[in-house]
Amino acid sequence: MSKKIHVQTNINGLDVDLLCESRQSLLEVLRDVLNMTGTKEGCNDGNCGACSVIVDGRLIDSCLMLGVEAEGKEITTIEGVAYTHGLHPIQQSFLENAALQCGICTPGFIVAAKALLENEPEADEGRVRHWLAGNLCRCTGYDKIVRAVLDAGKTMATQSKSES
Amino acid sequence: MMAEKGPKAKALAGGTDILVQLRGRRFFIDRLVDVKGVPEMNELSCSAEEGLTLGAAVPCYRIYEDDTIQSLYSGLVDAAFLIGGIQIQGRASVGGNLCNASPSGDTIPILIALGASCVIEGPKGSRTLPVEDFCTGPGQNVLQDGELLVALKFPPPAANSGAHYLRFIPRNEMDIAVAGAGASVVLEDDKETIKSARISLAAVGPTPIFAEEASELLAGRAASEGSFEAAAEAAKAAARPISDMRGTAKQRIHLSGVLTKRALREAVARAQG
Numbered sequence: 172m173s174k175k176i177h178v179q180t181n182i183n184g185l186d187v188d189l190l191c192e193s194r195q196s197l198l199e200v201l202r203d204v205l206n207m208t209g210t211k212e213g214c215n216d217g218n219c220g221a222c223s224v225i226v227d228g229r230l231i232d233s234c235l236m237l238g239v240e241a242e243g244k245e246i247t248t249i250e251g252v253a254y255t256h257g258l259h260p261i262q263q264s265f266l267e268n269a270a271l272q273c274g275i276c277t278p279g280f281i282v283a284a285k286a287l288l289e290n291e292p293e294a295d296e297g298r299v300r301h302w303l304a305g306n307l308c309r310c311t312g313y314d315k316i317v318r319a320v321l322d323a324g325k326t327m328a329t330q331s332k333s334e335s
Numbered sequence: 336m337m338a339e340k341g342p343k344a345k346a347l348a349g350g351t352d353i354l355v356q357l358r359g360r361r362f363f364i365d366r367l368v369d370v371k372g373v374p375e376m377n378e379l380s381c382s383a384e385e386g387l388t389l390g391a392a393v394p395c396y397r398i399y400e401d402d403t404i405q406s407l408y409s410g411l412v413d414a415a416f417l418i419g420g421i422q423i424q425g426r427a428s429v430g431g432n433l434c435n436a437s438p439s440g441d442t443i444p445i446l447i448a449l450g451a452s453c454v455i456e457g458p459k460g461s462r463t464l465p466v467e468d469f470c471t472g473p474g475q476n477v478l479q480d481g482e483l484l485v486a487l488k489f490p491p492p493a494a495n496s497g498a499h500y501l502r503f504i505p506r507n508e509m510d511i512a513v514a515g516a517g518a519s520v521v522l523e524d525d526k527e528t529i530k531s532a533r534i535s536l537a538a539v540g541p542t543p544i545f546a547e548e549a550s551e552l553l554a555g556r557a558a559s560e561g562s563f564e565a566a567a568e569a570a571k572a573a574a575r576p577i578s579d580m581r582g583t584a585k586q587r588i589h590l591s592g593v594l595t596k597r598a599l600r601e602a603v604a605r606a607q608g
Protein backbone atom coordinates (compact mmCIF):
# COMPACT_ATOMS: atom_id res chain seq x y z
CA MET A 172 0.00 0.00 0.00
CA SER A 173 1.42 3.28 -1.01
CA LYS A 174 0.85 6.46 0.90
CA LYS A 175 -2.59 7.96 0.45
CA ILE A 176 -3.07 11.39 -1.03
CA HIS A 177 -5.60 13.97 0.12
CA VAL A 178 -7.80 15.26 -2.72
CA GLN A 179 -10.35 18.08 -2.53
CA THR A 180 -12.87 18.08 -5.31
CA ASN A 181 -16.48 18.82 -6.10
CA ILE A 182 -18.82 16.05 -7.18
CA ASN A 183 -22.39 16.76 -8.29
CA GLY A 184 -22.28 20.14 -6.59
CA LEU A 185 -20.95 18.92 -3.25
CA ASP A 186 -17.45 19.58 -1.96
CA VAL A 187 -15.73 16.29 -1.29
CA ASP A 188 -12.53 15.52 0.64
CA LEU A 189 -11.09 12.11 -0.02
CA LEU A 190 -8.01 9.97 0.37
CA CYS A 191 -6.79 7.88 -2.52
CA GLU A 192 -3.71 6.13 -3.82
CA SER A 193 -1.79 7.90 -6.56
CA ARG A 194 -2.33 4.97 -8.91
CA GLN A 195 -6.10 4.82 -8.55
CA SER A 196 -8.20 5.99 -11.48
CA LEU A 197 -11.03 8.43 -10.95
CA LEU A 198 -13.33 5.50 -11.74
CA GLU A 199 -11.83 3.46 -8.89
CA VAL A 200 -12.05 6.45 -6.58
CA LEU A 201 -15.72 6.95 -7.39
CA ARG A 202 -16.66 3.30 -7.04
CA ASP A 203 -14.30 1.94 -4.38
CA VAL A 204 -13.48 4.97 -2.24
CA LEU A 205 -16.72 6.93 -2.44
CA ASN A 206 -19.11 4.01 -3.04
CA MET A 207 -20.65 5.85 -5.97
CA THR A 208 -21.24 2.75 -8.07
CA GLY A 209 -23.51 4.36 -10.67
CA THR A 210 -20.50 4.94 -12.90
CA LYS A 211 -19.69 1.60 -14.52
CA GLU A 212 -16.52 -0.16 -15.54
CA GLY A 213 -16.61 -1.90 -18.90
CA CYS A 214 -13.21 -2.12 -20.55
CA ASN A 215 -11.01 -0.04 -18.22
CA ASP A 216 -9.07 1.20 -21.25
CA GLY A 217 -11.04 4.03 -22.82
CA ASN A 218 -12.95 2.09 -25.44
CA CYS A 219 -16.46 1.59 -24.07
CA GLY A 220 -17.51 4.85 -22.39
CA ALA A 221 -19.35 3.07 -19.54
CA CYS A 222 -17.29 5.13 -17.10
CA SER A 223 -18.15 8.51 -18.71
CA VAL A 224 -18.25 11.52 -16.37
CA ILE A 225 -18.14 15.26 -16.96
CA VAL A 226 -15.08 17.08 -15.59
CA ASP A 227 -15.09 20.88 -15.75
CA GLY A 228 -17.72 20.71 -18.47
CA ARG A 229 -15.88 18.11 -20.56
CA LEU A 230 -16.99 14.55 -21.19
CA ILE A 231 -14.20 12.11 -20.36
CA ASP A 232 -13.65 8.45 -19.48
CA SER A 233 -13.02 8.25 -15.74
CA CYS A 234 -10.95 5.08 -16.20
CA LEU A 235 -8.37 7.20 -18.06
CA MET A 236 -8.02 9.92 -15.45
CA LEU A 237 -6.26 9.53 -12.13
CA GLY A 238 -8.16 10.20 -8.92
CA VAL A 239 -5.49 12.68 -7.85
CA GLU A 240 -6.18 14.71 -10.99
CA ALA A 241 -9.65 15.47 -9.57
CA GLU A 242 -8.10 18.05 -7.24
CA GLY A 243 -9.97 21.35 -7.65
CA LYS A 244 -12.22 20.02 -10.40
CA GLU A 245 -16.00 19.99 -10.78
CA ILE A 246 -17.28 16.54 -11.61
CA THR A 247 -20.72 15.35 -12.68
CA THR A 248 -21.53 11.64 -12.45
CA ILE A 249 -24.72 9.75 -13.23
CA GLU A 250 -25.77 10.26 -9.59
CA GLY A 251 -25.93 13.99 -10.29
CA VAL A 252 -28.19 13.78 -13.34
CA ALA A 253 -31.69 13.27 -11.83
CA TYR A 254 -33.50 16.21 -10.23
CA THR A 255 -34.55 16.07 -6.58
CA HIS A 256 -38.15 16.01 -7.78
CA GLY A 257 -37.76 13.35 -10.45
CA LEU A 258 -35.95 12.03 -13.49
CA HIS A 259 -34.00 14.14 -15.93
CA PRO A 260 -35.62 14.30 -19.42
CA ILE A 261 -32.80 12.12 -20.78
CA GLN A 262 -33.51 9.42 -18.19
CA GLN A 263 -37.24 9.67 -18.86
CA SER A 264 -36.63 9.38 -22.56
CA PHE A 265 -34.43 6.26 -22.15
CA LEU A 266 -37.32 4.61 -20.29
CA GLU A 267 -39.97 5.67 -22.79
CA ASN A 268 -37.89 4.60 -25.77
CA ALA A 269 -36.80 1.30 -24.18
CA ALA A 270 -33.23 2.38 -24.80
CA LEU A 271 -31.71 -0.08 -22.36
CA GLN A 272 -31.60 -3.80 -21.80
CA CYS A 273 -28.94 -5.04 -19.39
CA GLY A 274 -28.22 -1.43 -18.41
CA ILE A 275 -24.47 -1.55 -17.88
CA CYS A 276 -23.84 1.00 -20.63
CA THR A 277 -26.76 3.24 -19.67
CA PRO A 278 -25.14 5.58 -17.09
CA GLY A 279 -22.33 6.28 -19.56
CA PHE A 280 -24.75 7.00 -22.40
CA ILE A 281 -26.88 9.27 -20.23
CA VAL A 282 -23.91 11.27 -18.96
CA ALA A 283 -22.54 11.52 -22.52
CA ALA A 284 -25.94 12.64 -23.82
CA LYS A 285 -26.20 15.24 -21.07
CA ALA A 286 -22.81 16.67 -22.04
CA LEU A 287 -24.06 17.06 -25.60
CA LEU A 288 -27.66 18.17 -25.13
CA GLU A 289 -26.97 20.81 -22.51
CA ASN A 290 -25.03 22.72 -25.12
CA GLU A 291 -26.78 21.49 -28.26
CA PRO A 292 -30.31 20.24 -27.52
CA GLU A 293 -31.05 20.45 -31.24
CA ALA A 294 -28.20 18.16 -32.27
CA ASP A 295 -29.29 16.10 -35.28
CA GLU A 296 -28.98 12.35 -35.72
CA GLY A 297 -25.57 12.52 -37.37
CA ARG A 298 -24.20 14.67 -34.57
CA VAL A 299 -25.71 12.40 -31.89
CA ARG A 300 -24.28 9.25 -33.47
CA HIS A 301 -20.85 10.83 -33.84
CA TRP A 302 -20.91 12.14 -30.27
CA LEU A 303 -21.85 8.73 -28.88
CA ALA A 304 -19.23 6.80 -30.90
CA GLY A 305 -17.13 6.46 -27.74
CA ASN A 306 -19.95 4.61 -25.93
CA LEU A 307 -20.52 0.95 -26.64
CA CYS A 308 -23.68 -1.09 -26.09
CA ARG A 309 -23.81 -4.84 -26.56
CA CYS A 310 -27.59 -5.16 -26.26
CA THR A 311 -29.74 -2.54 -27.91
CA GLY A 312 -28.26 -2.09 -31.36
CA TYR A 313 -27.98 1.67 -30.68
CA ASP A 314 -31.04 2.74 -32.62
CA LYS A 315 -33.28 3.11 -29.58
CA ILE A 316 -30.54 4.95 -27.75
CA VAL A 317 -30.18 7.45 -30.58
CA ARG A 318 -33.98 7.94 -30.71
CA ALA A 319 -34.06 8.45 -26.95
CA VAL A 320 -31.35 11.09 -27.11
CA LEU A 321 -33.01 12.89 -30.03
CA ASP A 322 -36.36 12.88 -28.16
CA ALA A 323 -34.74 14.12 -24.97
CA GLY A 324 -33.12 16.91 -26.96
CA LYS A 325 -36.52 18.04 -28.21
CA THR A 326 -37.89 18.08 -24.65
CA MET A 327 -34.90 20.00 -23.39
CA ALA A 328 -35.14 22.52 -26.23
CA THR A 329 -38.82 23.25 -25.47
CA GLN A 330 -38.07 23.43 -21.75
CA SER A 331 -35.33 25.97 -22.22
CA LYS A 332 -37.54 27.99 -24.57
CA SER A 333 -40.42 28.06 -22.07
CA GLU A 334 -38.00 29.10 -19.32
CA SER A 335 -36.54 31.98 -21.30
CA MET B 336 11.70 15.93 -11.01
CA MET B 337 11.97 13.78 -14.09
CA ALA B 338 15.76 13.60 -14.35
CA GLU B 339 16.09 12.30 -10.77
CA LYS B 340 14.36 9.03 -11.65
CA GLY B 341 15.92 8.63 -15.12
CA PRO B 342 14.03 6.14 -17.27
CA LYS B 343 11.78 5.31 -14.29
CA ALA B 344 10.01 8.66 -14.62
CA LYS B 345 7.45 9.45 -17.30
CA ALA B 346 5.27 12.40 -18.22
CA LEU B 347 1.50 12.31 -17.88
CA ALA B 348 -0.49 14.48 -20.26
CA GLY B 349 -4.00 13.24 -21.10
CA GLY B 350 -3.16 9.73 -19.95
CA THR B 351 -4.99 8.07 -22.84
CA ASP B 352 -1.91 6.06 -23.78
CA ILE B 353 0.16 5.90 -20.65
CA LEU B 354 -2.55 4.87 -18.19
CA VAL B 355 -3.59 2.06 -20.52
CA GLN B 356 0.04 0.96 -20.95
CA LEU B 357 0.78 1.04 -17.21
CA ARG B 358 -2.35 -0.92 -16.48
CA GLY B 359 -1.37 -3.46 -19.13
CA ARG B 360 1.97 -3.75 -17.30
CA ARG B 361 3.86 -2.92 -20.46
CA PHE B 362 6.49 -1.26 -18.26
CA PHE B 363 6.95 -0.18 -14.66
CA ILE B 364 7.83 3.28 -13.44
CA ASP B 365 8.47 5.03 -10.14
CA ARG B 366 7.13 8.44 -10.97
CA LEU B 367 4.48 9.88 -13.21
CA VAL B 368 4.74 13.65 -13.56
CA ASP B 369 1.59 15.53 -14.55
CA VAL B 370 2.77 18.09 -17.10
CA LYS B 371 -0.65 19.69 -17.57
CA GLY B 372 0.17 22.19 -14.84
CA VAL B 373 3.13 23.64 -16.77
CA PRO B 374 1.91 26.87 -18.43
CA GLU B 375 4.06 26.48 -21.60
CA MET B 376 2.57 23.04 -22.14
CA ASN B 377 -0.92 24.54 -22.18
CA GLU B 378 -0.15 27.42 -24.47
CA LEU B 379 -2.29 27.71 -27.56
CA SER B 380 -1.62 30.80 -29.63
CA CYS B 381 -2.42 31.15 -33.26
CA SER B 382 -2.27 33.97 -35.78
CA ALA B 383 -1.66 34.38 -39.49
CA GLU B 384 1.51 36.39 -38.74
CA GLU B 385 3.11 34.32 -35.98
CA GLY B 386 1.88 30.85 -36.88
CA LEU B 387 0.75 28.36 -34.26
CA THR B 388 2.32 27.44 -30.95
CA LEU B 389 0.68 24.31 -29.60
CA GLY B 390 1.62 23.40 -26.03
CA ALA B 391 2.45 19.71 -25.81
CA ALA B 392 -0.35 18.95 -23.32
CA VAL B 393 -3.21 20.82 -25.04
CA PRO B 394 -6.10 18.37 -25.53
CA CYS B 395 -7.58 17.81 -29.00
CA TYR B 396 -10.89 19.56 -28.34
CA ARG B 397 -9.15 22.88 -27.74
CA ILE B 398 -7.66 22.62 -31.21
CA TYR B 399 -10.83 21.90 -33.14
CA GLU B 400 -12.97 24.33 -31.15
CA ASP B 401 -10.61 27.22 -31.93
CA ASP B 402 -11.93 29.30 -34.85
CA THR B 403 -8.54 30.70 -35.83
CA ILE B 404 -6.96 27.23 -35.96
CA GLN B 405 -9.94 25.97 -37.93
CA SER B 406 -9.37 28.56 -40.59
CA LEU B 407 -5.55 28.57 -40.65
CA TYR B 408 -4.68 24.93 -39.91
CA SER B 409 -7.69 22.90 -40.98
CA GLY B 410 -5.42 19.91 -41.71
CA LEU B 411 -4.50 19.73 -38.02
CA VAL B 412 -8.17 19.97 -37.10
CA ASP B 413 -8.88 16.93 -39.34
CA ALA B 414 -6.49 14.83 -37.26
CA ALA B 415 -7.51 16.18 -33.82
CA PHE B 416 -11.17 15.50 -34.61
CA LEU B 417 -10.69 11.85 -35.46
CA ILE B 418 -8.66 10.67 -32.48
CA GLY B 419 -10.82 8.27 -30.44
CA GLY B 420 -14.27 9.55 -29.49
CA ILE B 421 -15.42 12.69 -27.71
CA GLN B 422 -14.25 11.35 -24.32
CA ILE B 423 -10.74 10.71 -25.63
CA GLN B 424 -10.61 14.11 -27.35
CA GLY B 425 -11.40 15.72 -24.02
CA ARG B 426 -8.04 14.51 -22.71
CA ALA B 427 -5.71 13.29 -25.47
CA SER B 428 -3.01 15.74 -26.55
CA VAL B 429 -1.15 16.05 -29.82
CA GLY B 430 2.12 16.20 -27.86
CA GLY B 431 1.28 12.87 -26.21
CA ASN B 432 0.30 11.38 -29.55
CA LEU B 433 3.70 12.36 -30.93
CA CYS B 434 5.70 11.27 -27.85
CA ASN B 435 3.91 7.93 -27.84
CA ALA B 436 5.45 7.52 -31.32
CA SER B 437 2.99 4.95 -32.58
CA PRO B 438 3.45 4.35 -36.32
CA SER B 439 -0.32 4.87 -36.61
CA GLY B 440 -0.48 8.08 -34.56
CA ASP B 441 -3.02 10.14 -36.49
CA THR B 442 -1.63 13.59 -35.73
CA ILE B 443 1.97 12.89 -36.72
CA PRO B 444 1.67 12.91 -40.54
CA ILE B 445 -0.09 16.25 -40.53
CA LEU B 446 2.52 17.72 -38.16
CA ILE B 447 5.15 16.63 -40.67
CA ALA B 448 3.16 17.88 -43.65
CA LEU B 449 2.68 21.27 -42.00
CA GLY B 450 6.41 21.53 -41.29
CA ALA B 451 5.98 21.67 -37.49
CA SER B 452 8.98 21.52 -35.18
CA CYS B 453 9.40 20.13 -31.66
CA VAL B 454 10.56 22.38 -28.84
CA ILE B 455 12.32 20.16 -26.33
CA GLU B 456 13.59 21.15 -22.87
CA GLY B 457 15.83 19.11 -20.64
CA PRO B 458 18.47 19.26 -17.95
CA LYS B 459 21.05 20.17 -20.60
CA GLY B 460 19.03 23.01 -22.11
CA SER B 461 16.64 23.29 -24.98
CA ARG B 462 16.70 22.14 -28.58
CA THR B 463 14.39 22.23 -31.55
CA LEU B 464 14.00 19.67 -34.27
CA PRO B 465 11.64 18.89 -37.15
CA VAL B 466 8.82 16.48 -36.31
CA GLU B 467 9.99 14.04 -39.00
CA ASP B 468 13.20 13.48 -36.99
CA PHE B 469 11.41 12.89 -33.66
CA CYS B 470 10.19 9.29 -33.85
CA THR B 471 12.92 6.66 -34.03
CA GLY B 472 10.93 3.41 -33.97
CA PRO B 473 7.60 2.02 -32.79
CA GLY B 474 7.06 3.68 -29.39
CA GLN B 475 10.54 5.22 -29.52
CA ASN B 476 11.53 8.86 -29.79
CA VAL B 477 14.61 11.05 -29.51
CA LEU B 478 13.89 12.29 -25.97
CA GLN B 479 16.69 11.62 -23.48
CA ASP B 480 16.06 10.97 -19.76
CA GLY B 481 14.67 14.12 -18.19
CA GLU B 482 13.80 15.74 -21.52
CA LEU B 483 10.26 16.89 -22.23
CA LEU B 484 8.46 18.01 -25.34
CA VAL B 485 7.24 21.49 -24.44
CA ALA B 486 5.46 22.63 -27.58
CA LEU B 487 5.02 22.22 -31.29
CA LYS B 488 5.64 25.25 -33.48
CA PHE B 489 4.01 25.64 -36.87
CA PRO B 490 5.19 28.19 -39.40
CA PRO B 491 2.58 30.75 -40.49
CA PRO B 492 0.53 29.36 -43.37
CA ALA B 493 1.89 30.51 -46.76
CA ALA B 494 -0.39 32.34 -49.18
CA ASN B 495 -2.45 29.91 -51.30
CA SER B 496 -1.77 26.95 -49.05
CA GLY B 497 -3.94 24.11 -47.80
CA ALA B 498 -3.58 20.79 -45.99
CA HIS B 499 -5.55 17.66 -45.20
CA TYR B 500 -5.21 14.42 -43.24
CA LEU B 501 -7.27 11.29 -43.70
CA ARG B 502 -6.98 7.64 -42.78
CA PHE B 503 -8.52 4.32 -43.65
CA ILE B 504 -10.29 2.37 -40.89
CA PRO B 505 -12.91 -0.37 -41.23
CA ARG B 506 -15.37 1.47 -38.95
CA ASN B 507 -16.57 5.07 -39.02
CA GLU B 508 -14.92 6.08 -35.74
CA MET B 509 -12.89 4.72 -32.84
CA ASP B 510 -10.33 2.59 -34.60
CA ILE B 511 -6.62 2.53 -35.35
CA ALA B 512 -5.51 3.57 -38.82
CA VAL B 513 -4.75 0.78 -41.29
CA ALA B 514 -3.01 3.57 -43.18
CA GLY B 515 -3.16 7.36 -43.16
CA ALA B 516 -1.86 10.23 -45.27
CA GLY B 517 -1.33 13.91 -44.62
CA ALA B 518 -0.53 16.46 -47.30
CA SER B 519 0.08 20.18 -47.47
CA VAL B 520 0.49 22.20 -50.64
CA VAL B 521 1.48 25.75 -51.50
CA LEU B 522 0.23 26.97 -54.87
CA GLU B 523 1.59 29.74 -57.10
CA ASP B 524 -0.53 32.87 -57.46
CA ASP B 525 -2.20 31.32 -60.52
CA LYS B 526 -3.62 28.71 -58.08
CA GLU B 527 -3.02 26.06 -60.74
CA THR B 528 0.66 25.30 -60.25
CA ILE B 529 2.15 23.65 -57.19
CA LYS B 530 4.98 25.66 -55.65
CA SER B 531 5.79 23.11 -52.97
CA ALA B 532 4.20 20.17 -51.15
CA ARG B 533 4.81 17.89 -48.19
CA ILE B 534 3.37 14.40 -47.87
CA SER B 535 3.55 12.09 -44.89
CA LEU B 536 2.18 8.61 -44.22
CA ALA B 537 0.93 6.80 -41.11
CA ALA B 538 0.90 3.09 -40.24
CA VAL B 539 3.03 1.98 -43.18
CA GLY B 540 6.43 1.77 -41.49
CA PRO B 541 8.10 1.58 -38.06
CA THR B 542 7.64 5.35 -37.73
CA PRO B 543 5.43 7.85 -39.52
CA ILE B 544 7.08 8.44 -42.90
CA PHE B 545 7.97 11.74 -44.54
CA ALA B 546 7.58 10.90 -48.23
CA GLU B 547 10.25 13.26 -49.49
CA GLU B 548 10.42 12.16 -53.11
CA ALA B 549 6.66 12.25 -53.48
CA SER B 550 6.70 15.74 -51.99
CA GLU B 551 9.53 17.13 -54.11
CA LEU B 552 8.37 15.84 -57.45
CA LEU B 553 5.25 17.99 -57.15
CA ALA B 554 7.15 21.28 -57.12
CA GLY B 555 6.51 23.20 -60.34
CA ARG B 556 3.85 20.76 -61.59
CA ALA B 557 0.23 21.46 -62.38
CA ALA B 558 -2.22 20.86 -59.52
CA SER B 559 -3.91 18.11 -61.50
CA GLU B 560 -4.81 14.41 -61.31
CA GLY B 561 -1.72 13.45 -63.29
CA SER B 562 0.55 15.07 -60.70
CA PHE B 563 -1.37 13.54 -57.80
CA GLU B 564 -1.02 10.15 -59.49
CA ALA B 565 2.75 10.57 -59.81
CA ALA B 566 3.01 11.58 -56.13
CA ALA B 567 0.85 8.61 -55.15
CA GLU B 568 3.21 6.22 -56.94
CA ALA B 569 6.20 7.75 -55.17
CA ALA B 570 4.37 7.55 -51.82
CA LYS B 571 3.70 3.85 -52.43
CA ALA B 572 7.40 3.37 -53.04
CA ALA B 573 8.20 5.11 -49.74
CA ALA B 574 5.85 2.88 -47.72
CA ARG B 575 7.47 0.00 -45.83
CA PRO B 576 4.48 -1.65 -44.16
CA ILE B 577 4.11 -4.91 -42.30
CA SER B 578 1.15 -7.28 -42.41
CA ASP B 579 -0.80 -7.56 -39.17
CA MET B 580 -4.34 -8.08 -37.91
CA ARG B 581 -5.39 -4.69 -39.30
CA GLY B 582 -4.23 -5.20 -42.84
CA THR B 583 -1.70 -6.78 -45.17
CA ALA B 584 1.41 -5.04 -46.45
CA LYS B 585 -0.03 -5.16 -49.97
CA GLN B 586 -3.28 -3.50 -48.93
CA ARG B 587 -1.37 -0.84 -47.04
CA ILE B 588 0.80 0.02 -50.03
CA HIS B 589 -2.31 0.33 -52.15
CA LEU B 590 -3.94 2.52 -49.49
CA SER B 591 -0.85 4.76 -49.30
CA GLY B 592 -1.41 5.64 -52.95
CA VAL B 593 -5.17 6.15 -52.70
CA LEU B 594 -4.95 8.21 -49.51
CA THR B 595 -2.10 10.34 -50.86
CA LYS B 596 -4.19 11.25 -53.88
CA ARG B 597 -7.23 12.08 -51.78
CA ALA B 598 -5.19 14.11 -49.30
CA LEU B 599 -3.64 16.10 -52.16
CA ARG B 600 -6.98 16.72 -53.87
CA GLU B 601 -8.48 18.15 -50.70
CA ALA B 602 -5.33 20.12 -49.78
CA VAL B 603 -5.36 21.73 -53.23
CA ALA B 604 -9.09 22.47 -53.01
CA ARG B 605 -8.49 24.20 -49.68
CA ALA B 606 -5.51 26.12 -51.08
CA GLN B 607 -7.65 27.33 -53.96
CA GLY B 608 -10.14 28.43 -51.31
Ligand SMILES: Cc1cc2nc3c(=O)[nH]c(=O)nc-3n(C[C@@H](O)[C@@H](O)[C@H](O)COP(=O)(O)OP(=O)(O)OC[C@H]3O[C@@H](n4cnc5c(N)ncnc54)[C@H](O)[C@@H]3O)c2cc1C
Nearest residue numbers: 217346348349350351352353419427428431432434441484
Ligand atom coordinates in the same frame (compact mmCIF):
# COMPACT_ATOMS: atom_id res chain seq x y z
C1 LIG C 1 -10.15 4.47 -26.92
C2 LIG C 1 -8.96 5.13 -27.54
C3 LIG C 1 -9.02 5.49 -28.89
C4 LIG C 1 -7.91 6.09 -29.49
N1 LIG C 1 -8.00 6.44 -30.81
C5 LIG C 1 -6.92 6.98 -31.43
C6 LIG C 1 -6.96 7.31 -32.81
O1 LIG C 1 -7.98 7.16 -33.47
N2 LIG C 1 -5.84 7.83 -33.38
C7 LIG C 1 -4.70 8.04 -32.67
O2 LIG C 1 -3.72 8.51 -33.22
N3 LIG C 1 -4.64 7.75 -31.36
C8 LIG C 1 -5.71 7.21 -30.74
N4 LIG C 1 -5.64 6.89 -29.40
C9 LIG C 1 -4.41 7.19 -28.70
C10 LIG C 1 -4.37 8.68 -28.36
O3 LIG C 1 -5.44 8.98 -27.48
C11 LIG C 1 -3.05 9.03 -27.74
O4 LIG C 1 -1.99 8.75 -28.61
C12 LIG C 1 -2.98 10.47 -27.27
O5 LIG C 1 -2.94 11.41 -28.31
C13 LIG C 1 -1.79 10.64 -26.36
O6 LIG C 1 -1.91 11.86 -25.70
P1 LIG C 1 -2.13 11.94 -24.11
O7 LIG C 1 -2.15 13.39 -23.82
O8 LIG C 1 -3.25 11.12 -23.68
O9 LIG C 1 -0.73 11.30 -23.67
P2 LIG C 1 -0.31 10.40 -22.42
O10 LIG C 1 -0.97 9.10 -22.44
O11 LIG C 1 -0.39 11.21 -21.18
O12 LIG C 1 1.24 10.23 -22.81
C14 LIG C 1 1.62 9.45 -23.94
C15 LIG C 1 3.12 9.21 -23.92
O13 LIG C 1 3.83 10.40 -24.19
C16 LIG C 1 4.64 10.77 -23.08
N5 LIG C 1 4.46 12.22 -22.98
C17 LIG C 1 3.29 12.89 -22.91
N6 LIG C 1 3.51 14.21 -22.91
C18 LIG C 1 4.87 14.37 -22.95
C19 LIG C 1 5.71 15.51 -22.99
N7 LIG C 1 5.22 16.74 -22.97
N8 LIG C 1 7.06 15.31 -23.04
C20 LIG C 1 7.56 14.04 -23.07
N9 LIG C 1 6.81 12.93 -23.05
C21 LIG C 1 5.47 13.10 -22.99
C22 LIG C 1 4.09 10.00 -21.90
O14 LIG C 1 5.09 9.77 -20.94
C23 LIG C 1 3.64 8.74 -22.56
O15 LIG C 1 4.72 7.87 -22.79
C24 LIG C 1 -6.74 6.33 -28.75
C25 LIG C 1 -6.69 6.00 -27.40
C26 LIG C 1 -7.78 5.39 -26.79
C27 LIG C 1 -7.71 5.04 -25.34
Ligand code: FES
Nearest residue numbers: 213214215220234
Ligand atom coordinates in the same frame (compact mmCIF):
# COMPACT_ATOMS: atom_id res chain seq x y z
S1 FES D 1 -14.40 1.55 -18.56
FE1 FES D 1 -13.67 3.49 -19.14
S2 FES D 1 -14.02 3.50 -21.24
FE2 FES D 1 -14.55 1.47 -20.71
Ligand code: FES
Nearest residue numbers: 272273308309310
Ligand atom coordinates in the same frame (compact mmCIF):
# COMPACT_ATOMS: atom_id res chain seq x y z
S1 FES E 1 -27.99 -2.25 -22.55
FE1 FES E 1 -26.60 -3.88 -22.28
S2 FES E 1 -24.76 -2.98 -22.98
FE2 FES E 1 -26.18 -1.49 -23.47
